[in-house]
Amino acid sequence: MQFGQMLLAATKMFYRDKRMLFFSLFIPLVIMSIFGVMDFDKFGTVKLGLVNNQRTEISKRFGQTLEKIKTFQVSQGTEEAEKKALDKGDRDMVLVLPDNFGQFNPRNPQPQNLTLYYNQGRSDRVGAGTMVLEQILSESNFQITKTPRLFNLEKKSVSSQILSYIDFLVPGIAAMMIMQLGIIGVSALITSFKEEGILKRLRATPIQPSIFLFSQVFTRLILLLAQVGVVLVIGIAVFKMHLIGNPLNLVVISILGGIGFLSIGFAISGIAKTRDTAITIAQLIQMPMMFLSGVFFPRESMPEALQKITDYLPLSYLVHAMRELALTNATLLTVQTDVVALAIWAVIGFVLAVKFFRWE
Amino acid sequence: MAIIEVKNLVKKYGKFTAVDGISFEVKKGEIFGILGPNGAGKTTTLEMIEGLREINSGEILLDGINVKDNPNDIKRLIGIQLQSSSFFDHLNLKELLTLFGSFYNQKINPMEILAEVELTDKAKSTVKSLSGGQKQRFSIASAMVNDPIVLFLDEPTTGLDPQARRHLWNFIRQIQKKGKTVVLTTHYMEEAEELCDRIAIMDRGKILTLDTPENLIKNLLKTGFKKKKIIQEANMEDVFLNLTGHGLREE
Numbered sequence: 001m002q003f004g005q006m007l008l009a010a011t012k013m014f015y016r017d018k019r020m021l022f023f024s025l026f027i028p029l030v031i032m033s034i035f036g037v038m039d040f041d042k043f044g045t046v047k048l049g050l051v052n053n054q055r056t057e058i059s060k061r062f063g064q065t066l067e068k069i070k071t072f073q074v075s076q077g078t079e080e081a082e083k084k085a086l087d088k089g090d091r092d093m094v095l096v097l098p099d100n101f102g103q104f105n106p107r108n109p110q111p112q113n114l115t116l117y118y119n120q121g122r123s124d125r126v127g128a129g130t131m132v133l134e135q136i137l138s139e140s141n142f143q144i145t146k147t148p149r150l151f152n153l154e155k156k157s158v159s160s161q162i163l164s165y166i167d168f169l170v171p172g173i174a175a176m177m178i179m180q181l182g183i184i185g186v187s188a189l190i191t192s193f194k195e196e197g198i199l200k201r202l203r204a205t206p207i208q209p210s211i212f213l214f215s216q217v218f219t220r221l222i223l224l225l226a227q228v229g230v231v232l233v234i235g236i237a238v239f240k241m242h243l244i245g246n247p248l249n250l251v252v253i254s255i256l257g258g259i260g261f262l263s264i265g266f267a268i269s270g271i272a273k274t275r276d277t278a279i280t281i282a283q284l285i286q287m288p289m290m291f292l293s294g295v296f297f298p299r300e301s302m303p304e305a306l307q308k309i310t311d312y313l314p315l316s317y318l319v320h321a322m323r324e325l326a327l328t329n330a331t332l333l334t335v336q337t338d339v340v341a342l343a344i345w346a347v348i349g350f351v352l353a354v355k356f357f358r359w360e
Numbered sequence: 361m362a363i364i365e366v367k368n369l370v371k372k373y374g375k376f377t378a379v380d381g382i383s384f385e386v387k388k389g390e391i392f393g394i395l396g397p398n399g400a401g402k403t404t405t406l407e408m409i410e411g412l413r414e415i416n417s418g419e420i421l422l423d424g425i426n427v428k429d430n431p432n433d434i435k436r437l438i439g440i441q442l443q444s445s446s447f448f449d450h451l452n453l454k455e456l457l458t459l460f461g462s463f464y465n466q467k468i469n470p471m472e473i474l475a476e477v478e479l480t481d482k483a484k485s486t487v488k489s490l491s492g493g494q495k496q497r498f499s500i501a502s503a504m505v506n507d508p509i510v511l512f513l514d515e516p517t518t519g520l521d522p523q524a525r526r527h528l529w530n531f532i533r534q535i536q537k538k539g540k541t542v543v544l545t546t547h548y549m550e551e552a553e554e555l556c557d558r559i560a561i562m563d564r565g566k567i568l569t570l571d572t573p574e575n576l577i578k579n580l581l582k583t584g585f586k587k588k589k590i591i592q593e594a595n596m597e598d599v600f601l602n603l604t605g606h607g608l609r610e611e
Contacts, residue, residue, distance in 0.1 A: 005462035016450035196446040204440035206432050207463035
């Protein structure tokens with residue numbers, strides 16, 4: 001079949017393009033190896049001071065739960081002593097439980113306030129710690145109030161699994177790889193075809209340029225999925241990453257994210273006249289996303305205002321969905337917000353691509 | 361017998377008329393040259409015949425087929441060498457020809473085509489590593505994967521040294537011997553005189569004259585034209601080739 005020839009040629013072109021291979025496979029592997037070798041977990045341990053008078057059964061259990069979580073290095077003491085330790089920098093955060101913790105008036109349950117003191121200078125650890133605390137509290141919420149569950153939301157104890165930094169990092173890197181292929185990979189490819197007059201040469205033959213481009217992009221999407229697979233397998237085999245979710249869900253979300261970023265890449269190739277311009281524009285879009293979308297560290301550690309804005313970045317949705325699907329038993333339904341948001345981004349990208357993309 | 365018929369062809373870009381109502385015919389099996397200064401409308405004319413550019417008005421028939429209505433049928437019948445065509449970076453010559461064959465949905469024998477353009481030993485090289493003359497020969501090879509009946513060459517020898525130019529002329533004559541029609545543009549009068557069976561000279565979107573090179577020169581002399589310089593029996597190119605030989609150089 002002649003279409004097969006085109007796919008074969010696209011595969012050869014992709015793997016002989018050492019520069020693209022360097023960025024699309026080698027760099028992610030290096031980042032993962034560096035972070036995998038470093039013992040980030042020790043560094044990342046959150047020193048939590050707990051003020052717990054253990055007046056209630058629930059507060060006792062709560063204390064035990066916290067002790068079991070690897071994220072925390074829990075010390076217990078009086079409020080005064082713990083706050084002093086926080087001031088000296090010996091604690092990252094101090095959680096004060098009220099004396100009547102978990103005791104509710106059944107007729108009129110009022111939410112209880114827990115006070116959390118934290119060291120502003122350690123925003124990354126505080127962010128990670130707060131995330132875990134919130135999760136535990138929301139689970140306890142169900143247990144204590146015995147509210148009938150309206151949604152059977154499978155909140156898994158991510159907390160005990162997400163603790164290793166490599167677990168956190170690998171899904172982020174996979175999402176980053178997908179973004180890079182779509183935005184910089186596609187826009188650099190197409191603009192270089194345009195710049196070198198290759199698209200014009202194609203028009204001199206009976207092939208539809210769109211069929212040719214489809215063969216190129218399709219091949220790259222498949223090869224990228226394989227590369228994401230390679231990174232995941234190395235992460236699991238070498239760096240002991242925990243893959244808990246169903247890999248099929250990861251494939252689906254990767255394709256959805258891939259389509260969204262591809263259409264952004266097509267839009268850029270319409271705006272940029274040369275390969276260099278395309279790469280510059282692509283970097284301007286990619287670089288901030290890489291750091292604002294939680295690839296390398298939890299987004300919770302960013303200032304709240306910045307979080308609110310960057311919530312809407314396509315990479316934020318993809319990173320979040322990849323992480324949930326890889327590290328928990330979440331399904332595509334659980335991360336439906338991300339799925340819908342990514343679909344909306346794909347539509348936005350498609351509209352931009354149609355508006356800006358030109359063959360010549 | 362005419363293989364290409366062009367009737368009252370017009371192409372406008374805004375207010376600028378690039379091709380201004382030209383008509384001519386190309387006979388089957390001839391080498392037809394279009395000459396003219398830059399911006400005369402040569403490339404635009406070629407690209408309209410090739411179906412690459414929209415025709416504003418007028419009609420083009422190629423082998424009896426209307427180009428405007430059937431641009432895709434035309435592309436199967438012709439081979440095109442663009443003025444500056446480049447190829448994919450990471451494929452070698454053999455792979456490129458196979459890929460181009462797939463664009464015509466044809467299985468081709470790339471080595472056979474490479475042998476025709478004397479590039480057999482470069483089968484595993486990339487286009488970037490070829491010399492100027494080799495590049496042009498490969499560019500023509502890529503235009504021949506579909507065994508076209510008409511071959512269009514846009515300034516095929518621009519930028520080549522005299523040896524490579526002469527080599528390419530021989531090569532184009534061989535294509536003609538296989539019964540193919542060749543339409544080419546050029547800036548070199550010597551090339552037009554030596555290679556072309558008939559020549560159209562264009563300027564400002566119009567054809568000023570169309571005839572065989574011999575007749576064009578004869579007609580000029582009839583008007584009483586005389587060269588100001590004393591006619592020499594040889595020119596600088598003869599000196600150069602006499603010293604360096606006709607043998608083709610491959611850098």
